Amino acid sequence: MLICGVDEAGRGPLAGSVFAAAVILPDGWSCSGLTDSKKLSAKKRTQLATIIKAESLSWSVASATVEEIDQLNILQATMLAMQRAVKGLAIAAEYALIDGNKVPVLDIPAKAIIGGDATELAISAASVLAKVYKDAEADELEAQYPGYGFAKHKGYGTALHLAQLKLLGASRCHRKSFAPVRAALIQTSLF
Known part of the structure; x- marks a missing residue:
């Protein structure tokens, strides 16, 4: 069964989009040092993101905009970003493991796992990708809004x-x- 891990980054900031990633890893895949992105340095996250993108069966990063956050609220915008990430996978997942206590509406069965970004490799991988993309957006915002x-x-x-x-x-x-x-x-x- 093709299982994707899903996580978000950027619910707490006062600016920018909220990002979500979905990742399908090969059976038996492992990667030294992969854990919840909040426990990793920016350099380590960037290194791991390169490995995850190269070695995963499929990955996708999506977002919900500031306007969507303001219109829907941050929780619903996060769910929207997660839906977009799962739909964006080049290989369709058959099941989703979601970090947290809420599951977005998806076309596949899904399970929420509190603390899943530290216990499920696919969710950890999604956590890393979402955080790398959110941080890259923050760097772009620095240039646009000095x-x-x-x-x-x-x-x-x-x-x-x-x-x-x-x-x-x-x-x-x-x-x-x-x-x-x-x-x-x-x-x-x-x-």
């Missing part, structure tokens, strides 16, 4: 990011439905 520090905080609500939001206001890449961004919009509209 001054916010996206390359440093990757869009998360750090002290630097919150300070720059207050100073510069929200950009088009910010999630207007997130409270700190809404607060910055209200503050900047008062002047």
Whole structure:
């Protein structure tokens, strides 16, 4: 049976898209050091992503936009990105293992596994790909919207990011439905 692992990256940031990846690994496949992407350095994630893309049977990365996040909410946008990732696989999966406690609506059976990104290799692989793509987007946002520090905080609500939001206001890449961004919009509209 072709089983894909599915995970997301980017639910927490105040800016940018939310990403999801789906990965089908060959039977018996292993990779030293592969685990939950949050436990890996950026360099290690990039190295592992190259291996995963080269050695998996199929992989797909998809996203939901800032506009979709603001329209649907972050949970539903995450589910949408996961659906897109599974549908984007060049080889159709027959079953999906999803990291977390919720399963998106899919055309195949699926199971949610809390902490699956640390226990299931296919989910770990998806975790790595999603995080690499989300971080790459943050680097692009740094170039498009200088001054916010996206390359440093990757869009998360750090002290630097919150300070720059207050100073510069929200950009088009910010999630207007997130409270700190809404607060910055209200503050900047008062002047």
